[in-house]
Amino acid sequence: MxxxxxxxxxxxxxxxxxxxxxxxxxxxxxxxxxxxxxxxxxxxxxxxxxxxxxxxxxxxxxxxxxxxxxxxxxxxxxxxxxxxxxxxKAPNYALFEFKKTNSKNQVVLKDVLHDKTILLPEMKIGLIEDDLFIGRTLTLDTERNYLMKGICVLPQDAKSVCAKQAKRVRKLHVPTEETTFLLTLEFLKTKWLRYGRHIDAKKIFVF
Incomplete structure (x- = not known):
């Protein structure tokens, strides 16, 4: 499929x-x-x-x-x-952390926003362990997931503040708030890029 x-x-x-x-x-x-x-x-x-x-x-x-x-x-x-x-019908739009490639050559992602683990089939993901990124997965069945091509990797300096805010948003249980949060993260990433990446990302990623 x-x-x-x-x-x-x-x-x-x-x-x-x-x-x-x-x-x-x-x-x-x-x-x-x-x-x-x-x-x-x-x-x-x-x-x-x-x-x-x-x-x-x-x-x-x-x-x-x-x-x-x-x-x-x-x-x-x-x-x-x-x-x-x-x-x-139900794409999983979320904040992910790339954890590792396991012994079965599956890519292991942590869905930080929804607090769950997602396994992907063997693939070249173009990330390093602990990278935090915004993306989308599609669920094909109970055991197979597909990672969409669009990935927005966030700066490591902002990882902790983004994860904390994701936890706050998760507790709201409001899908529109999740979408707003993720789009805001993309906006802040763009803002950080405009500053030439030399500014501490924590000064940009403020919620």
Missing amino acids: FSEIKQYLATVLAEYSGGDGYEILLKAKDEYFALTGTIHEENDEYEHKMNCFNDWFLLHYSTEKNGASIICDYLFRKEAPKEIMDVF
């Missing part, structure tokens, strides 16, 4: 990368950059930022009155199989 998930993501993104859907994509991009801060194309973080935007656009952005995400609306119109629809 991993290959099917990748194909659906690529197909839907391609549909909005030209033609009538392109204006929707551009409007969404403006909204996302307003929420998380602007990074220019020459910045070495730009590709990561665009990967995060693509994930947000596909899984969270909506033009429908019923609130359906871009990808769920597409799958409904194309009458995709129910098991595919279910995967995309």
Whole structure:
């Protein structure tokens, strides 16, 4: 199913990368950059930022009155199989810590926001142990998870304050507060980058 998930993501993104859907994509991009801060194309973080935007656009952005995400609306119109629809209906948008690769070559993530462990199949994750990042996982079944491409790695100096704030947000049990918190983290990361990374991140990541 991993290959099917990748194909659906690529197909839907391609549909909005030209033609009538392109204006929707551009409007969404403006909204996302307003929420998380602007990074220019020459910045070495730009590709990561665009990967995060693509994930947000596909899984969270909506033009429908019923609130359906871009990808769920597409799958409904194309009458995709129910098991595919279910995967995309409930993306796990969270603050993660990369713990290790275990003896079974599974990637072990700590979902800091929801206080749970997530296992991923063997993959090149491009992170080092203890890295804290914002991202999204999709649950394929009880034993298989898929990590989306968009990853926003946070500065190590801000790790403790971000983890503490995640715990406070978790106790609220309000999904919209979680989303606001995660988008705020992305905004603060962008702000930190604008200062040239030479400022103590704890002075930027203030809640």
